[in-house]
Amino acid sequence: MSGVPLAVEMRAIRKRFPGVLANDDVDFELRQGEIHALLGENGAGKSTLMNVLSGLYRQDGGAILVNGLPVNLHSPRDAIAHGIGMIHQHFMLVPTQSVTENILLGLDQPRFLMRLAAYERVIADLGAQYGLHVDPRSKIWQLSVGEQQRVEILKMLYRGAQVLIMDEPTAVLAPQEIEGLFKTLRAMVAEGKSIIFISHKLHEVMAIADRITVLRKGKVTASGVPATETSKGELARLMVGREVLFHLEKKPSNPGVLVLELQDLQAENDKGLPALRGVSLQVRSGEIVGLAGIAGNGQSELAEVITGLRPASGGQVLIDGKACIGGQARGPRSSGLIRRLIRSGVSHIPEDRTHVGTAPNLSVTDNVIMKSYREQPIARGWSIDSAQARLRASALRESYEIMVPTIETPVRLLSGGNLQRLILAREISSQPRLMIAMQPTRGLDVGAIEGVHHLLLAQREAGAAILLVSEELEELLSLSDRVYVIYAGEIMGEVREAEAATIGLMMTGSHLSDLVREGAAPA
Amino acid sequence: MTSLESKPRRGPWKMPFEIHLEPRMDQPRWLGWVVTLGAVFLAFFIGAIVLKLGGGQPLRAYGFMVRAAFGNSGVLSDTIVKATPLILVGLACTLAFSMKLWNIGAEGQFFLGAFGASAVVLTPLLPPETSPWLMIPAMMIAGMLAGALWGFIPGFLKARFNVNEIISTLMLNYVAVNWNNFFIFAVWTEGGFQMSPKFPLTAWLPRLTDYAKQFPELRGLTTHLGLVFGLVAAGIVWWILFRSKWGYEIRLVGDNPRAARYAGINIARNTVLVMMLSGGLAGLAGMSEISGVVHRLQGAISPGYGFSGIIVAWLAKLNPIAVIPVAILFGALIQAGREIQPSGVPKMIQGIVLVCLIASDLLLRYRVRVVRRPRGA
Numbered sequence A: 001m002s003g004v005p006l007a008v009e010m011r012a013i014r015k016r017f018p019g020v021l022a023n024d025d026v027d028f029e030l031r032q033g034e035i036h037a038l039l040g041e042n043g044a045g046k047s048t049l050m051n052v053l054s055g056l057y058r059q060d061g062g063a064i065l066v067n068g069l070p071v072n073l074h075s076p077r078d079a080i081a082h083g084i085g086m087i088h089q090h091f092m093l094v095p096t097q098s099v100t101e102n103i104l105l106g107l108d109q110p111r112f113l114m115r116l117a118a119y120e121r122v123i124a125d126l127g128a129q130y131g132l133h134v135d136p137r138s139k140i141w142q143l144s145v146g147e148q149q150r151v152e153i154l155k156m157l158y159r160g161a162q163v164l165i166m167d168e169p170t171a172v173l174a175p176q177e178i179e180g181l182f183k184t185l186r187a188m189v190a191e192g193k194s195i196i197f198i199s200h201k202l203h204e205v206m207a208i209a210d211r212i213t214v215l216r217k218g219k220v221t222a223s224g225v226p227a228t229e230t231s232k233g234e235l236a237r238l239m240v241g242r243e244v245l246f247h248l249e250k251k252p253s254n255p256g257v258l259v260l261e262l263q264d265l266q267a268e269n270d271k272g273l274p275a276l277r278g279v280s281l282q283v284r285s286g287e288i289v290g291l292a293g294i295a296g297n298g299q300s301e302l303a304e305v306i307t308g309l310r311p312a313s314g315g316q317v318l319i320d321g322k323a324c325i326g327g328q329a330r331g332p333r334s335s336g337l338i339r340r341l342i343r344s345g346v347s348h349i350p351e352d353r354t355h356v357g358t359a360p361n362l363s364v365t366d367n368v369i370m371k372s373y374r375e376q377p378i379a380r381g382w383s384i385d386s387a388q389a390r391l392r393a394s395a396l397r398e399s400y401e402i403m404v405p406t407i408e409t410p411v412r413l414l415s416g417g418n419l420q421r422l423i424l425a426r427e428i429s430s431q432p433r434l435m436i437a438m439q440p441t442r443g444l445d446v447g448a449i450e451g452v453h454h455l456l457l458a459q460r461e462a463g464a465a466i467l468l469v470s471e472e473l474e475e476l477l478s479l480s481d482r483v484y485v486i487y488a489g490e491i492m493g494e495v496r497e498a499e500a501a502t503i504g505l506m507m508t509g510s511h512l513s514d515l516v517r518e519g520a521a522p523a
Numbered sequence B: 001m002t003s004l005e006s007k008p009r010r011g012p013w014k015m016p017f018e019i020h021l022e023p024r025m026d027q028p029r030w031l032g033w034v035v036t037l038g039a040v041f042l043a044f045f046i047g048a049i050v051l052k053l054g055g056g057q058p059l060r061a062y063g064f065m066v067r068a069a070f071g072n073s074g075v076l077s078d079t080i081v082k083a084t085p086l087i088l089v090g091l092a093c094t095l096a097f098s099m100k101l102w103n104i105g106a107e108g109q110f111f112l113g114a115f116g117a118s119a120v121v122l123t124p125l126l127p128p129e130t131s132p133w134l135m136i137p138a139m140m141i142a143g144m145l146a147g148a149l150w151g152f153i154p155g156f157l158k159a160r161f162n163v164n165e166i167i168s169t170l171m172l173n174y175v176a177v178n179w180n181n182f183f184i185f186a187v188w189t190e191g192g193f194q195m196s197p198k199f200p201l202t203a204w205l206p207r208l209t210d211y212a213k214q215f216p217e218l219r220g221l222t223t224h225l226g227l228v229f230g231l232v233a234a235g236i237v238w239w240i241l242f243r244s245k246w247g248y249e250i251r252l253v254g255d256n257p258r259a260a261r262y263a264g265i266n267i268a269r270n271t272v273l274v275m276m277l278s279g280g281l282a283g284l285a286g287m288s289e290i291s292g293v294v295h296r297l298q299g300a301i302s303p304g305y306g307f308s309g310i311i312v313a314w315l316a317k318l319n320p321i322a323v324i325p326v327a328i329l330f331g332a333l334i335q336a337g338r339e340i341q342p343s344g345v346p347k348m349i350q351g352i353v354l355v356c357l358i359a360s361d362l363l364l365r366y367r368v369r370v371v372r373r374p375r376g377a
């Protein structure tokens, strides 16, 4: 063993949930001043293990040592008192309050008088020290996801965290934000703090982690392997127990009829500012069309307009040549329009799986039938055929490998990746004619990503038109037949034999035509 | 460190322990019922202590209450009579609460239901000699329609203008009571008294005692057809919530409105419909009460059934079938209360049950832990 002292030691941690042994005698060691990545397939028990360490769950067996001394962590408060802070996948901030107020929330100090200005300075200093730039006075709702994450980190630093646990922090970040986060993490370890980092993106793990621990089905399959002594392929095998191909076999595209056409589409965002400024694009049956862009450039609004969730303020959407939305579109609006789109085979994998895609307290079955409960065979007159619904849920659980004790389990108990699988199962199994897929592989493990890629390609072969929105340029390029690049609500151009560098330039606001003229891109 | 809180000020004295609340992430399904039952028992236990302190004999008092509510067929029947409107109102609240529509206007909808049913008899829309086979259904429909109207108003305001339904339903309660009073005092008053004339027998719901000729043991039992309304309604509401497409929509909207919208559900329309059916059920409770028990329209027709219904629904954990036993428990408390007036013990128990239940909800969501304060910390 090396002489570096251990910040945290978890010994034989065992945690059982009804129907699953989420952690089966897990040993885990975190050295002082290291970044330790925790890997594992969906439902392997990573979040559970870290919830135990952060005091949210109580282990059924096993011991936790912090700085060599055994501790009892009954609550997140206890954990932070021992210097352990966790940042969850879903942030826990009060939207209407300012950054400073959120950071001070729940602390003993200040007691009565809020001398906010003084605290704001302290927090700004702390932010500057670690490269966590965010205005202490702004309200949470005004912040982007990346900024909110910085607030969460600041909150933990302010509480004196020596060990920071981050559960899939990069899943919600744009590429440059990830760079920024990594800088912060490196600054923190340079100060002697230690970090546990959960991610499914192996290249990130290889880039940032010192050592790696892999979980599989609740057990450790690799413990504290130095990142320099392993490879992506080996990690993938340790995670999913089989060889994973990082390479996609794709048949040549064979586009058919025009399914989706956007003509000069305009829409506003939640704050009433223009989010789409005249977007025109086409997707044919049997092709996957990628939409590249940095998050917040109108992709979410675009998906929402096409699926009827957001009104268009100008232009129109044609599906199968018929105007459905905006322009001369006739027919129902709002919920009626959404129903009509669902009926005509438009499926939607939403960006926000917990707030839009699922109902957390309803069962797996109830969540699976969300789009199909109106029609045969799930519907029978006015009633729902619960036998059919259960049949459907069991079948999807089987074929999409959704790990869940029973189909009556409320979906809030599903692991992040399994929730995503449930949504994918629902949206893909409906044999869509048009599919709007937003970040479909976010939060999935490497094995599941491979599976989703195959599913998307199978849909393409079956003649579906797929609009794929992703921030993972690599994924986008390998799956898509054509790629549009969006920037500030405008299409910068369309590339066929896409080249990453060109797309990168377009994502930051260069029109393709300009690039071609300057010779920076092939004509 | 930069932290300003590094040297926390300490007060002069602190308790040697702290009480921590930890949010529960995982709660087994049985826990809810166990904690609820536990809360009811605890309430009776606390009540016993209070009785003892007051110099009473808790066991005897409880024994008396049990006998007063369930002791013989006569009091049992009276308990059921009290429980009948509670079942219907409890169902009204269950339905609305399932969609997270906080209808606390069941009391007003109850009054309007009573008014609607009375209007059939007193206006009169139907002559007194009408066959009960027509009269009773007409009164039911009128009562439900009037209640539904009283639910429609806040439902529409919410769906259209996003008016908070808690405020609007609460306010409409006062309007409903005064609306009734206007008719009792001015229009349908009987010789200046604050009540309408008695209804003709054709407008009475059949009671068990009406069959005493064939079955003598039924003599004096006042349980009326309203109980059947309640039982059937419980079955229907259960079917709606857990077996029908509409109920699925209600539960989906109640759990996550954004997901419901994503699934293409018309939330505004459901808001109005659910408020109407909820109001209709409360209205039916009003109809059954005046047609089955009071037999005239008057001011005092409800000892707060509409509000007790909220508690009943909550206690039953929004399960329409569980509403029935819970309503009977509450009916028993009301009934026993009448028997041992003026000591007010059942009122006290009712209050303690309520407090314990609300507290038990906290237990369900949090784990309470007492920790010793470390010395010198």
Ligand SMILES: Nc1ncnc2c1ncn2[C@@H]1O[C@H](COP(=O)(O)OP(=O)(O)OP(=O)(O)O)[C@@H](O)[C@H]1O
Binding pocket: A017, A018, A020, A022, A040, A041, A042, A043, A044, A045, A046, A047, A048, A049, A403, A404, A405, A413, A414, A415, A416, A417, A418, A443, B025, B026
């Ligand atoms: N509170 C809970 N109640 C019941 N089961 C739970 C609970 N939390 C997690 N589980 C189950 O425990 C298992 C491990 O879940 P966990 O969230 O730790 O997985 P994970 O490794 O974080 O996966 P992912 O990569 O998908 O986020 C899963 O099968 C999950 O369904």
Ligand SMILES: [Mg+2]
Binding pocket: A046, A047, A048, A167, A415, A416, A417
């Ligand atoms: Mg997880």
